[in-house]
Amino acid sequence: MIKIEKVSTESKAQVNRFIRIPFKLYGHHPQWVPPIISDVKVQMNPAKHPFYDHSVAEFFIASRDGEDVGRIAALENLLFNKYHATKQAWFYFFECKDDPEAAKKLFETVFDWAHARGLDTIVGPKGFSLFDGYGIQVEGFEHRQMMTMMNYNFPYYQRLVEDLGFEKEVDFVSCYLDPTVVKVPEKVHRMAEKIVQRGTFAVKTFSSKKELVSWGGKIGDAYNRTFIKNWEYYPLSDRELKYLVDSILIVADHRLIKIITHGDDVAGFLLGFPDLSAALQRARGRLAPWNLIDLLMEMKRTKWISLNGAGVLPQYQGLGGNILLYSEMEKTINDFGFKHADLTQVAETAVQMRNDLINVGGKAYKNHRVYHRKN
Secondary structure (H helix, E strand, O other): OEEEEEOOOOOHHHHHHHHHHHHHHHOOOOOOOOOOHHHHHHHOOOOOOHHHHOOEEEEEEEEEOOEEEEEEEEEEOHHHHHHHOOOEEEEEEEEEOOOHHHHHHHHHHHHHHHHHOOOOEEEEOOOOOOOOOOOEEEEOOOOOOOOOOOOOOOOHHHHHHHOOOOEEEEEEEEEEEOOOOOOOOHHHHHHHHHHHHHOOOEEEOOOOHHHHHHOHHHHHHHHHHHOOOOOOOOOOOHHHHHHHHHHHHHOOOHHHEEEEEEOOEEEEEEEEEEOOHHHHHHHOOOOOHHHHHHHHHHHHHOOEEEEEEEEEOHHHOOOOHHHHHHHHHHHHHHHOOOOEEEEEEEEOOOHHHHHHHHHOOOEEEEEEEEEEEEO
């Protein structure tokens, strides 16, 4: 018999049970990258995570005969619903054994939770911030998860949610870029040089982590304004922007972050991150001193880069900023000797970027699907 428990976020025992479920499900699966346990605890703590300044979330565990077999979180993002004039509840942190009854009970709990709050649509997986990763993976299971910037799940997850009446909302496709194959045309590089020579735009690089940190506020503000037309957009609070930027800076190599400027304004950005997946797998969710040393060493030896954040503000699109962006993307991959690049989770609604990637030889190799269901 399935039992559903609401997690008290003040109970260390219940929070730890919730967090440990995916560790039990995936074990040492070669494609799964464990989350940092302390980060998940912050996500579940209303006193620490800025999401709770404006919105609410609750957490649930499913158990069968005393064994934890699944979990889920129910979220109401009040800022998103106000901006889009919707009545959505989001689900997140869904993990489950291949147990249709357990999945059904978990989602029924979310449906009831949403109904009690007057919400008419369930959407997900969608998390607490823009870097939490979207969707249930439906393609590319043979490839390792890109750090904690996306989710990994077993193939049967798609069946569990679709059997409960969920339908596709939007796909987030990750593209593989092979530097030996992906080539930005030489004429694009020449055009980029002319754009810089004319003074329309400039490319800002950083000489140190300290200098990058000093630009954190500008980068966060530009990130918030760039994706204003995107499906997932909502206006982030000041504390959410700071949390997002601080999270970026933790794993950032200042050399891989580039800013496109227009005068004194930030017009676009390219956020590159060295892939620390192997070290995160070895850390098993813990950040002991030796794990931190291993992460720093992995930053230097990894041959993979994640390009998770690339865009030009709407008012500068069509003026040459996009040309600079793609020119700098190829330079970043090649100049630092990366053998593999992952353009992480590009929404299918970003039609121009998807087309541009295909034109230069990018290959879609992972797909994460966000679902919806009327409540």
